[in-house]
Amino acid sequence: MSDDHGHHPRPLSDVERRARALEELLTEKGVVSREFIDRVVEAYAEDVGPMNGAKVVARAWVDPAYKERLLADGSAAIAEVGFGGPEGGHIVAVENTPDVHNVVVCTLCSCYPWPVLGLPPTWYKSPPYRSRMVREPRALLAEMGCDVPEGAEIRVWDSSAEARYLVLPERPAGTDGASEEELAALVSRDAMIGVARP
Amino acid sequence: MSDDHGHHPRPLSDVERRARALEELLTEKGVVSREFIDRVVEAYAEDVGPMNGAKVVARAWVDPAYKERLLADGSAAIAEVGFGGPEGGHIVAVENTPDVHNVVVCTLCSCYPWPVLGLPPTWYKSPPYRSRMVREPRALLAEMGCDVPEGAEIRVWDSSAEARYLVLPERPAGTDGASEEELAALVSRDAMIGVARP
Amino acid sequence: MHDLGGMEGFGAVEVDPEEPTFREPWEARTFAVAGGALAAGGFNTPMFRHAIERMDPGHYLTSSYYEHWLTAVATLLVEAGTIAPTELDARAGGFPLSHPAAVGAGDVDAVAPRETPRFAVRDDVRVRDVQFPGHTRCPRYVRGRRGVVVRVDPAAPIPEVEAHRRERVLDPSYSVRFDAAELWSEASEPNAFVHVDLTERYLEPV
Amino acid sequence: MHDLGGMEGFGAVEVDPEEPTFREPWEARTFAVAGGALAAGGFNTPMFRHAIERMDPGHYLTSSYYEHWLTAVATLLVEAGTIAPTELDARAGGFPLSHPAAVGAGDVDAVAPRETPRFAVRDDVRVRDVQFPGHTRCPRYVRGRRGVVVRVDPAAPIPEVEAHRRERVLDPSYSVRFDAAELWSEASEPNAFVHVDLTERYLEPV
Numbered sequence: 001m002s003d004d005h006g007h008h009p010r011p012l013s014d015v016e017r018r019a020r021a022l023e024e025l026l027t028e029k030g031v032v033s034r035e036f037i038d039r040v041v042e043a044y045a046e047d048v049g050p051m052n053g054a055k056v057v058a059r060a061w062v063d064p065a066y067k068e069r070l071l072a073d074g075s076a077a078i079a080e081v082g083f084g085g086p087e088g089g090h091i092v093a094v095e096n097t098p099d100v101h102n103v104v105v106c107t108l109c110s111c112y113p114w115p116v117l118g119l120p121p122t123w124y125k126s127p128p129y130r131s132r133m134v135r136e137p138r139a140l141l142a143e144m145g146c147d148v149p150e151g152a153e154i155r156v157w158d159s160s161a162e163a164r165y166l167v168l169p170e171r172p173a174g175t176d177g178a179s180e181e182e183l184a185a186l187v188s189r190d191a192m193i194g195v196a197r198p
Numbered sequence: 199m200s201d202d203h204g205h206h207p208r209p210l211s212d213v214e215r216r217a218r219a220l221e222e223l224l225t226e227k228g229v230v231s232r233e234f235i236d237r238v239v240e241a242y243a244e245d246v247g248p249m250n251g252a253k254v255v256a257r258a259w260v261d262p263a264y265k266e267r268l269l270a271d272g273s274a275a276i277a278e279v280g281f282g283g284p285e286g287g288h289i290v291a292v293e294n295t296p297d298v299h300n301v302v303v304c305t306l307c308s309c310y311p312w313p314v315l316g317l318p319p320t321w322y323k324s325p326p327y328r329s330r331m332v333r334e335p336r337a338l339l340a341e342m343g344c345d346v347p348e349g350a351e352i353r354v355w356d357s358s359a360e361a362r363y364l365v366l367p368e369r370p371a372g373t374d375g376a377s378e379e380e381l382a383a384l385v386s387r388d389a390m391i392g393v394a395r396p
Numbered sequence: 397m398h399d400l401g402g403m404e405g406f407g408a409v410e411v412d413p414e415e416p417t418f419r420e421p422w423e424a425r426t427f428a429v430a431g432g433a434l435a436a437g438g439f440n441t442p443m444f445r446h447a448i449e450r451m452d453p454g455h456y457l458t459s460s461y462y463e464h465w466l467t468a469v470a471t472l473l474v475e476a477g478t479i480a481p482t483e484l485d486a487r488a489g490g491f492p493l494s495h496p497a498a499v500g501a502g503d504v505d506a507v508a509p510r511e512t513p514r515f516a517v518r519d520d521v522r523v524r525d526v527q528f529p530g531h532t533r534c535p536r537y538v539r540g541r542r543g544v545v546v547r548v549d550p551a552a553p554i555p556e557v558e559a560h561r562r563e564r565v566l567d568p569s570y571s572v573r574f575d576a577a578e579l580w581s582e583a584s585e586p587n588a589f590v591h592v593d594l595t596e597r598y599l600e601p602v
Numbered sequence: 603m604h605d606l607g608g609m610e611g612f613g614a615v616e617v618d619p620e621e622p623t624f625r626e627p628w629e630a631r632t633f634a635v636a637g638g639a640l641a642a643g644g645f646n647t648p649m650f651r652h653a654i655e656r657m658d659p660g661h662y663l664t665s666s667y668y669e670h671w672l673t674a675v676a677t678l679l680v681e682a683g684t685i686a687p688t689e690l691d692a693r694a695g696g697f698p699l700s701h702p703a704a705v706g707a708g709d710v711d712a713v714a715p716r717e718t719p720r721f722a723v724r725d726d727v728r729v730r731d732v733q734f735p736g737h738t739r740c741p742r743y744v745r746g747r748r749g750v751v752v753r754v755d756p757a758a759p760i761p762e763v764e765a766h767r768r769e770r771v772l773d774p775s776y777s778v779r780f781d782a783a784e785l786w787s788e789a790s791e792p793n794a795f796v797h798v799d800l801t802e803r804y805l806e807p808v
Contacts, residue, residue: 032634
């Protein structure tokens, strides 16, 4: 059992008791080792996912040839920058333009491009987001603070199979002199899901 | 406040606290009177609903002309026996035969013929019953102990508008000499919903 | 979450053969309070049903029938200004209400009453494939499906109009018979039929 | 209960901008335990997803993402005989599991792998109107609807076969574009399109 379990000053909640029961049983039976669990927990403790995606987006903004490769084969172009792994085998980058706004959802579960965005936030996994984004995307985007111009087409991508989507936002105006690093700092996770503009 | 509230030896549950809050607020504001509430509670305390339906069924078993009237205009024939009231304005009786088994559900809420069956049981209002009876009636009926012969057609009635349904079960074999009163004692609520045979 | 016909995953039907009419005293009192409050406030049945339908789906599925009533009546009274959420919270220590309606009176067209049925028994019909984000009595599982009229009923108030405009406007009404194979494709049971009661505006000729 | 696309009544999306990757330590540990246990038991992703999908709908909607993981992993391990429900209950004081599967391996036909796509970009297709009571990745809201192929993807394992027969059998795969008006009729937003990824067996030519 990890040290974590010694730190609770309050009684465990129901779900905490269940999580502990399962962990204890599986480690006692040798199905999973404590070392494995601790190592995974540590690996994901500092989730730098969205920073990876931001680097990819910034590179595409400054390098037209890279952008072309990214839109043609997302996973390969992302691997060039050094990222890959689980949920990254078939990443598709979709490009926002003045006429097209892309947004990503997974109505059936919570599919998400881990190598470039990390693990998904709670709202992305929530029933309101999953139920509404395919049915009333413009209204929901506005509610979330992302107003899409009336004339622009909205493309919702429901990741129902193997592809995982990364939205390539429009490069903000007035950033002509910015370095790739400065540009990456402007790219938010939400912009790469498509619920915000960078 | 009624006496009921003095009888709790244990702390109130969340829903009890809410029910009490609403009752108190509405009586204090004069929206509903305690007398009205007590009177309704008393009126429904001894719910004789299914006995009413059983009398109607027994009458139809012994009186072919009555049965004809019942199948032609349920509410009118039921009024002859003295029953009526809320949720009884348009009762439709559907007849079981060796070739046809009828069963009633309300997928959208819990519509039910109150004057002849009383208030519905919890299972009738439950998501498993409401979701499954329209999709796998034969399997669900078998699960509930009501085996419908393979050759018999199953007719599920989803009470989605004004009509409320009463199943007229088949008269059991070997009851030729029975009186109307004896027959009524054989008719169960579940048989009149269609999830049992009398 | 109320439109449950055909949904999967709910498990076995649990029957308590000894169940009384009301399992606990608060259920009987809520039944009575609801009846009185709905009458006093002039809330019609479609409004009441819609207030239940607007409950958060997780709350709807994990609460009992009379908790649905309690939540819906409190919601209607709060929306009418009769009681304040703070009053409820103060006494109950938290009182979850239903979500606000997604449509208002202006979203439902005023229509003229109709009483002469367009369809007759044995007519083939198709349920219009419409998705209305307010109160409706057209179950999702029959939308777009073909059936046959088996009974012509007296004209009945249109649920959408009664719930959202508080007007009783009549429309012809039918019982429509659907073959299970039409509703559930390969997953259907043989020799099974579902009869659903539908107002004429939900139907189109085939 | 997982097939949420287009369902109504869930209210506003609540965003916590300060949310860490894991909100509580048990979530991180469950994430790790699940990864280890799924690998050790040879449970594939469709089996894991199906175990989540088999949660009681009320439980599904009122529990967090990692409680879904916890429930699904425990269910798979109990079904495999690795742990006993009594062991879980004894330690946790109650441990709700998912419902049993409605279909078994015998309910899913063995099929031959296919890799050559039948459809091309710009082909019109219709989603087959099939209702399968097991694991599927064909969302309900597109069944019976017309769309157009916008991308041909590498062949992908058929979810039904992988979940229920534990076999990876490939089928061509596509991204299909649907006009919102085709999906939601009068209630749809203008100038909106939904792209859904579907394996070929879900599609038929128009």
